Amino acid sequence: MRIVDKALWHIESRFSEEIDLGEIAAFCGVSTFHLCRAFRAATGLTVIRYLRDRRLTEAARALMSGGTNVTSVAVEFGYGSLEAFTRAFHGRFGIPPSKVLDGQGLDRLELLAPIRLPQVPTTLPALVGFEARPGLKLIGLPGRHRAGDSRRVPLQWHRFLSHLGTDDGRLGVPAYGLIARQGQGLGQGLEGEAGSATYLCAIENTGLLDFPSDYQDIRIPAKRYAVFRHDGHASALYRSWDAIRAAQEEGTLPRLPTGPDTPIGIERYSRNYDHDAATGIVELWLPLND
Numbered sequence: 001m002r003i004v005d006k007a008l009w010h011i012e013s014r015f016s017e018e019i020d021l022g023e024i025a026a027f028c029g030v031s032t033f034h035l036c037r038a039f040r041a042a043t044g045l046t047v048i049r050y051l052r053d054r055r056l057t058e059a060a061r062a063l064m065s066g067g068t069n070v071t072s073v074a075v076e077f078g079y080g081s082l083e084a085f086t087r088a089f090h091g092r093f094g095i096p097p098s099k100v101l102d103g104q105g106l107d108r109l110e111l112l113a114p115i116r117l118p119q120v121p122t123t124l125p126a127l128v129g130f131e132a133r134p135g136l137k138l139i140g141l142p143g144r145h146r147a148g149d150s151r152r153v154p155l156q157w158h159r160f161l162s163h164l165g166t167d168d169g170r171l172g173v174p175a176y177g178l179i180a181r182q183g184q185g186l187g188q189g190l191e192g193e194a195g196s197a198t199y200l201c202a203i204e205n206t207g208l209l210d211f212p213s214d215y216q217d218i219r220i221p222a223k224r225y226a227v228f229r230h231d232g233h234a235s236a237l238y239r240s241w242d243a244i245r246a247a248q249e250e251g252t253l254p255r256l257p258t259g260p261d262t263p264i265g266i267e268r269y270s271r272n273y274d275h276d277a278a279t280g281i282v283e284l285w286l287p288l289n290d
Contacts, residue, residue, distance in 0.1 A: 002233070002235075002236070003028050003029075003030055003034070003035065003038050003039075004038055004039050004042040004043065004117060005117060005233070005235040005236060006027060006028045006029075006233055006235050006278075007024050007027070007028050007035060007039055007047065008114070008115060008116075008117075008235065009154050009233070009234060009235035009278060010023075010024055010027045010028070010154075010278075011024065011047075011050065011051050011054060012054070012114055012151065012152070012154040012155055013154035013155055013157060013158040013278075014158060015051055015054050015055045015058070015077075015078075015155075016055065016058070016076060016077045016078050016155075017078050018078055019051070021035070021036070021047055021048060024047060024051075027277070035047060042117055043115050043117075045115075050112070050115070052088070052092070053092065053112040054112055054114065055077050055078065056077075056088060056089055056092045056093070057111040057112045057113070058077065058155075059073050059074075059076075059077040059085070059089065059097070060089075060093065060097075060100055060109055060111060061111070062076065062077075063097055063100040063101050064100060068101075069101070070082065070085070070086070070097045070098055070101055073085070073097065074086075074097075085097065086098075093108065093109050093110070094108060095108060095109075113151070114151035114152060115151075116151055116238075122239045122240070122242055122243040122246075123243060124228070124243045124244065124247055125228040125229055125230050125240045125243065125244070125284060126228060126229045126231075127226065127227070127228055127229075128227040128228060128229050128283065129226075129227055130224060130225070130226055130227070130288065131224065131225060131227050132222065132223070132224045132225075133222065133223060133224075133225055133285065134222050135219065135220055135221045135222040135223075136176070136204065136218075136219070136220040137204060137205045137217075137218075137219050137220075138176055138178065138200065138202040138203065138204060138205060138217075138218045138219075138220065139202060139203065139204075139205035139211055139215055139216065139217045139218070140160060140176070140178075140200045140201045140202025140203065140215060140216060140218075141156060141159060141160040141163070141200070141201045141202075141214075141215055141216075142198055142199070142200050142214075142215075142216045143156040143198065143199050143200075143201075144197075144198055145197055145198070145199055146197075150199070150237070150238045153177075153199055154234075154235075154278075156199065156201055157177075157201050157275070160201035160202075161201075161275050163211075163212070164203070164209075166275060166276070168274075168276070169274045169275045169276025169277060170271070170272055170273065170274060170275065171203065171271065171273075171275065172271055173203055173204065173271050174203070174204070174268055174269060174270060174271050175201070175202065175203050175268075175269040175273065175275070176200075176201075176202045176203065176204075176266060176267065176268055176269070177199060177200070177201060177202075177266070177267035177269070178199070178200040178202060178218065178220075178263050178266055178267075179197060179198075179199055179263055179264040179265045179266070179267075180197060180198040180199075180200070180263050180264060197264065200216060200218060202216075202218065205217060220263065220266075223262070223287055223288070224287075224288045225266070225285040225286055225287055225288060226253065226254070226285075226286040226288060227283055227284070227285055227286075228240065228244065228283065228284040228285075228286070229281065229282075229283060229284075230267075230281075230282040230283075230284055231281055231282075232279070233278055233279055234278035234279070234282070235278065237267065237282065237284075240284060241265065241284065244265075244284065244286060253286070254288055254289065256286075256287060262287045263287065264287075265284060265285060265286055265287070266284075266285040266287075267282050267283070267284055267285075268282065268283040268285060269281075269282050270282070270283075
């Protein structure tokens, strides 16, 4: 299952690029044969079909959202020509992409959502301690997700890191993943809709870098946290958070405070974290009542 989790993470973060079976297998540290067998057993799909269908699904979503054109979407999702994109799109959905852009035939599209493997028993990540952390001034790329659903987070991280640029997958500064609850405002934003949560990929805002206008500038006040250590692949982060939430439900960890300036949780990626491999030390900060 861990092999397939890694494969899903890599595909979800890179499906808009030219990636192949060999690259995905190398990322997972196994042979292509081993990967193909494990992936099909776990998902019922081949690796290549999942990669293709996810790429075309997100391309279809981009067309549905409006404010774009077919050529731009073709380029964004890694197709070398409009003809190649149109051929692949028609082969997958049975209609040309221009029909989706015109709002026609949407009910005929069989979209493939990101796969999450069935939950397995999880153990609570190692508790570092209960610590006071200073306030943070962050800036980053926000994304809306269904509450508890992090399947599109890998792509969000990839887009954010692509903007910053890294030579070896390491930023040289800490990065943060901020999780805000629905209807919660933090600083200048991160308003959630009902049934949704907002995730922010961020770094500390030193004022030295230029960011696009749709990035959010967020301030987090000084606070005490229960700090946990996740030492493993990023594809298993949601399992660590699930274990923390389960401990809260059982009463072995304190419940979340309800203040408007308090996030659900914060992930702190160390300055040496390898974002390309998605491995390294991540601290999980659980806010505590003062």
